[in-house]
Amino acid sequence: NAGVTQTPKFQVLKTGQSMTLQCAQDMNHNSMYWYRQDPGMGLRLIYYSASEGTTDKGEVPNGYNVSRLNKREFSLRLESAAPSQTSVYFCASSDPVGQGFPGELFFGEGSRLTVL
Amino acid sequence: DQQVKQNSPSLSVQEGRISILNCDYTNSMFDYFLWYKKYPAEGPTFLISISSIKDKNEDGRFTVFLNKSAKHLSLHIVPSQPGDSAVYFCAASPFNQFYFGTGTSLTVIP
Numbered sequence: 001n002a003g004v005t006q007t008p009k010f011q012v013l014k015t016g017q018s019m020t021l022q023c024a025q026d027m028n029h030n031s032m033y034w035y036r037q038d039p040g041m042g043l044r045l046i047y048y049s050a051s052e053g054t055t056d057k058g059e060v061p062n063g064y065n066v067s068r069l070n071k072r073e074f075s076l077r078l079e080s081a082a083p084s085q086t087s088v089y090f091c092a093s094s095d096p097v098g099q100g101f102p103g104e105l106f107f108g109e110g111s112r113l114t115v116l
Numbered sequence: 117d118q119q120v121k122q123n124s125p126s127l128s129v130q131e132g133r134i135s136i137l138n139c140d141y142t143n144s145m146f147d148y149f150l151w152y153k154k155y156p157a158e159g160p161t162f163l164i165s166i167s168s169i170k171d172k173n174e175d176g177r178f179t180v181f182l183n184k185s186a187k188h189l190s191l192h193i194v195p196s197q198p199g200d201s202a203v204y205f206c207a208a209s210p211f212n213q214f215y216f217g218t219g220t221s222l223t224v225i226p
Contacts, residue, residue: 004159031212042122042205042218043160050212058213090159094214101148101167102209107159 002026006091006108013081013115021076021111023091031094032074033058033105034066036087043090049074081115088112119143120208122217130225135193137220139206142187146208146215151180151191154203154219163204164191196224 004025013019025032034046045058049068063085065077074093078085089112092105121140129135137151147168152160166173166180166189173180179192193200203219 033214035216040125040218042118042120043207043216045213045215048213059215092159092214102212102214104150104162104165105152105160105207105214107152107161109159110157 004108025093029093029095033092120217126221135196137191145210148209152205
């Protein structure tokens, strides 16, 4: 059982280049998320998708776009990369537990992106 | 503005003693709280959660306490073990979003 799989694990970009981070989960979860982790900042939510066909902005959406391709896959795109987007990116998924609570997040191993 | 705060960036504890990690939140709409553990170069892994209808939840060596009136939660690890050395994040959720604190780096000294 792979859980949440992210690709690529490492990427170096030049300023202005574009790229897409891919994420897939095999747990049949409805909700998927993209976070970035920066030193001293913790994990900050970029975008999330509560269910297939929906996406919403999180805390730091500027400079990113997302696509919920199907229930399994949720991609994050940087159209014109900037050095401020150098970070470690984590994809996660979850499903509600009883009484309407959202349940735990299951994370991928992370994608380390460097923008020069 | 940080809605979930972990004011202690680091904590050192002797093996066998209790580790207490603290977390404060500002949004009264938060009703589900989680703790995650993270090792370097790995994704965070879930430890324990608590909903707003409870004030305590236990799972083995880990206990989470929630004080809704103070908007404060804490994670107790008893007894602490060297393998517990990691960064611990608390998270809070309203609806489908999860907001994380900045993390506390725990070092358990053998």
